[in-house]
Amino acid sequence: MSEWVLSLQKEYKVFAPIARRKDVSFQEIMDPDEVILDYKTTTLPPKKFFHLTETLVEYDEEGNFKAPKMDPQEPILLLGVHSCDLNAIMKQDRLFSEDYVDTYYQRRRENSAIIAITCIEPGENCFCGSLGTGPTVEKGYDILLTDIGDGYLVETGSEKGESMIDGLILDEASNEQTAEKNRRVNTASDLLLKSIRMEGLGDHANNNLNHEVWTKIGEEGGLAGCFPCLSCGNCSLVCPTCYCYEVADIPSISLKDGVRRRELDSCQLLEYSKVALNHNFRPERKDRTRNWMICKFGGAGGQMNSSCVGCGRCIKACPAHIDLTEVAKSLWGE
């Protein structure tokens, strides 16, 4: 494995989950042995490689605009992407190519390769099983690895993937080995502690805009022991499908020229819906948390492109202990 990763590093800048303080994070790897493939979850999802900040426009003193120079980028390889995160990447691929093509995003994606990995041991907040986004994945990867005990089952999903294993001496997988993958996927599914009833949830939530659960999470607390939302925006930052961004000009020190940049934003922040004359369309926390939840339930403008993939990061990152699966249960009356 280490040798293989070293050989891939000749062609790609390789990012993989490694230990960072008390958590695991996708970082560029210096030593293949530091890679942790049996991790539970990373602090930030892989969206940080494709959609975090971007320069959109450069303006000069004469008021001319030009697109930023597209320097040739070193191809990157993400090693060890979980199926929930890969599903989120596929959603963003769809969003940024459907009606309009976002060339900035697409360029980063085209310059990337993904080696996904089947989850064998899900984390305590995971619920991909209810959403069909895990523990394993059928498409979207260049290579899919599954730990089957005595080694990894290797499946390729693209020509890029084929070329990445070119030169490796791999045994043909036996029926038992394939069966072992399925057995492990089933075991992982059984280990999932949380679940969500997603079908029709977006519409159901939109039909229950005055449900008491919105007051609980936004103002009073008390849903499965949660506190009211603190409007910190953690949930958006760690959510692999949250793509909303803010755009702002950053002038140079001369103030004569500068750049227009975008960076991730969160609908949980007060300024998100503010317009001229200080009017705010979502001034209350309960408006904003409701907006976010309905978005994750597939009932917002992003439809299924911004809906939940069950990674559980928002549950872990929420300082008020708001649990999206509990919000869904409450809406369904469960």
Added chain:
Amino acid sequence: MPRKAMIKEIVEETYDTKTFTFEYVNGEPKGMEFKPGQFAMIYIPGVGEAAISISQDPDELKSLDLTIRNVGSVTGVLFSKTVGDTIGLRGPYGKGWPYEEAKGKNVLVITGGCGNGALRPIVYAQRNDPSRFRYLEVLHGARSPDDHIFRSSYEEEWAKIPNCGILLSSDAVPSGQSWDHKVGFVNSLLKDMRSKPEETYVMMCGPEVMMKFTCLDLLNLGFTQEQIYVSMERRMRCGVGFCGHCQIGSKYVCKDGPVFSYAELQELPDHIVR
């Protein structure tokens, strides 16, 4: 990507509202091909962008008129610009008024304040082709006589368009201002209008609170939720359904709007037009 555009003309409509005529510096046409009700993004480098409904004659591509009220950071800087200065411009974006559908039918335009700018293309379309709509009636209200944009056009130009009528109201008339039209909110004009629900498209733009009560009055008069269209304002950053800011529930105002039917809005959260 915004394109450089030059200010060719500035008309002072009121003390806080101006109509800017822009021309793209490079390329043809110098204006923008758009559908009435769509909006453009103006960009002041170093400050930011703002979404503005297009008030241009839809049959005229040689320049672009935007009627803008000085209310925010971008518009504030724009108001310090003069003829010959350049800014950035991109668009058009969004879905406009049911302009094609309303051909040959009656149109009732109801606007408040600078919301009238978003409907001026409809009035110009009738001026260019008086058989475009069977009858076009404009009800326009503002807070005071001095808040009426296009004020000189109403009687001199708009009222003379065949198959077109205009009714004006002012919420109040402060001392020192003269007014020989209705005093009251714009919905007080509903009882004076000749428009009937039959074969009529209602197109409305103004503050949400004005649209809320005017819509309720129209429903009482027998208009249906499906024949009333309103233009919504939201914070906008991208204009193409990526940045998220303008969403109202399941809709993006930039992509699915800014024009929505009243019926569509009833299912959406975070607005008061219901």
